[in-house]
Amino acid sequence: MGAKLLTGRWGSPWASDPFLKIRIAIEIDTQSVVILHHFADRAWRRFRPDEHAYVRDLINDEIDAVVECP
Known part of the structure; x- marks a missing residue:
């Protein structure tokens, strides 16, 4: 059986391109x-x-703040 994945969108990591x-x-x-x-x-x-x-x-580095129930 394959790994279970959580998918979604994330904010731009670059301040120079905030809408990436x-x-x-x-x-x-x-x-x-x-x-x-x-x-x-x-x-x-x-x-x-x-x-x-x-x-x-x-x-x-930020994942624990995003996933409420790891």
């Missing part, structure tokens, strides 16, 4: 970010590996 659309998938069991996309060129695209690590770490 981001969608995420978080593995429920580990509460870790497993998928990140941003809306670019009118399509959802994966972040580059260096951006993915940066954004993933930001979200992981």
